[in-house]
Amino acid sequence: MRDQEPAAGHPGRRLSTKETAELLGVKPETVYAYVSRGQLGSRREPGGRGSTFDAEQVQALARRNRRESEGSSGGGDLSVRTRLTLIEKDRFSFRGVDAVELAERHSFEEVAEWLWTGRLSPGITFTAPAAAVTAARRAAGALPEHAGPTDRLRVAAVAAAAADPLRFDLSPDAVLGTARGLVPTLVAALPPFPRSHRDTGPMAHRLWARLSGREADEASLHALDTALGLLVDHDLAVSTLAVRLAASARAHPYAAVSAGLGVIEGPLHGAASGLAHRLLLDVLDQGTAAPVIADELRAGRRIPGLGHRLYPGEDPRARALFALLKDVPGAGPALAAARDIVATTARHTPLHANVDLALAVLTASSGMAATAGETIFAVARTAGWIAHAMEEYGERPLRIRPSGHYVGPKPPLPLPE
Template structure:
């Protein structure tokens, strides 16, 4: 039976000409054939026909995918952007809940800044204390790790162990999560092994953390830098680790698990571990006495010079600027500061890049007798506050709102079932 108007068999697959497919896709006819060559579209030449034809359903599906990729639509209820009231980055400044973050960090301790991020309210004199049970569980787990375990390994294990000691961890109410937050941050610090014997866990969080990073006595000027670094690094909008935290919270993972998701991402050399690379570079410059040969080796090897440039700041990273100003007041930091300036000036002959917070952290850790991994520890502990703020915010949104659809670019189905030993790419494997 045939349709009287089109002459097409009733129930037959509807097919489009090249011109019709191009119009539906909003592209030129040449682009339609490019889709065919890339395997995104299949064509067929009809008997007696002068050109190729395309399955209408397949063309329509490709048009929908193209619209999703161009941001004109979403799928599966997923959101193309994340609503947040926590951090705004604007030119060369950034803000925590509308307040200049650098000014906030200059006037308040890390604990007070964390409370502001979590609640939008300041708690003067806020102090975090870790309960005995989660600290004991976290320390046992951390102590069982091999000696070569890195700081993020320890923090990740500590977070998981502390969760097992909290029977209320699945309560996602704001009050319960805030209680978890105020206990988890100091628990992570307490789980790290002290560097100097006889270290006592008392006083502000920065003082407790110092004893786990350096064997030197803590002077007030250095503690001020450490506390300021924690506050400045507490959040930075949707960095990779923060996005991971929000995805976990969107699935209603508890706060410990959400923080663990962030710790899993932060270990990358392009994120939390970047300060360690800058630390090592700084020590090499101090050893050589000049940045020129060190920068030459980095560029010759095709490596990016660590500690320089930031994709969100066209000028100097405001966090670096604030820390460098404090480090100027510490005589012991003078050689490392001079080396950092040499790195910036030498690299500027090739590419005009400003110092970022990783280089500022490297100056602090190198001049304080801390290992190269200390910056990673500071970053992770600091960012825990921001992660929890984002988890709290995400718990108030629709669940699973961050579920993007994949854009499938594999072979077009249907394909025959693979034979025994056949590889996924279509070749034959061994027995």
């Protein structure tokens, strides 16, 4: 500890990178990884040569890391049994099958069916119930013009639920029927571009007509379809945990999906691809990543599209998408910009591109809005959420009940005046 500085717990105390790493028990490189993931904030002091960190925030992260490593007891199950997704050694699988190979070789609908049933159904398509589509479009159409796609999806899910009198039937066959109808209903609730109104055929084709005003080529459609398949599930992401909590309380599938949709708008989850999209456009506009990265860091913002807590190496979803994007007409400049972002940032922080950056290349090079990546994520993950809900319906109700760690004043206190 340096002389004449307040103690670590004193308000306003700033720690150096070295002190922060020692307190967290990690390498300095890992400290910057925490920054990139939004788990720590950093500030470069005037005249200083390195970043500094708020001591209280560092100590809170250290306590959280200790609790996660030591586990917690009592109050219910904190581990969730699942047969769906396994992530290990920079690879992930769906029901034991390599997820990347599955998404590359099969349509999004086929991947979803595999996740739901453990059976492959070649050529399967999903059909939205007419009553659900009418209700969803009416509800979504009543939103203000500035409402985003995720707003429309949330409202559409609620409206579709109200139109389904059988929504409370939680038997496996009933939930499977709901799943096959809800995914296309959500897509149908999104406004299409004037040139196209496709509500039949593969889901990737229907979704493209609502994300881009350009005619789709086969390479672009294959990239979008593969992205949907890759994003179907990713173990217990925060939105998936919300879905399982809802399903544990026996909320119907529409309500469980609504719980997931309520979580994904955070910049550290479903909305991350939109931040990467805007970053990518800035780099394309400037012609180089260096000034853009400098501006982000100067503003104290994390660099989106880099690093993933579950993958020390490269995100396999990003690797698969980047390979496909090489064949997409017009994607060359965005791919080069993405490589420039990674190379520029890697001078100090050894982070790889994640799926958000790859998704941003697809959306930016296809003339889509910055919100398109979040829409793709939400539509894909809806299938995974329902798979987790189906699993949870087979478990003991309300089994996921962690205990709070109370840190407030010790009772009894006198009643307030």
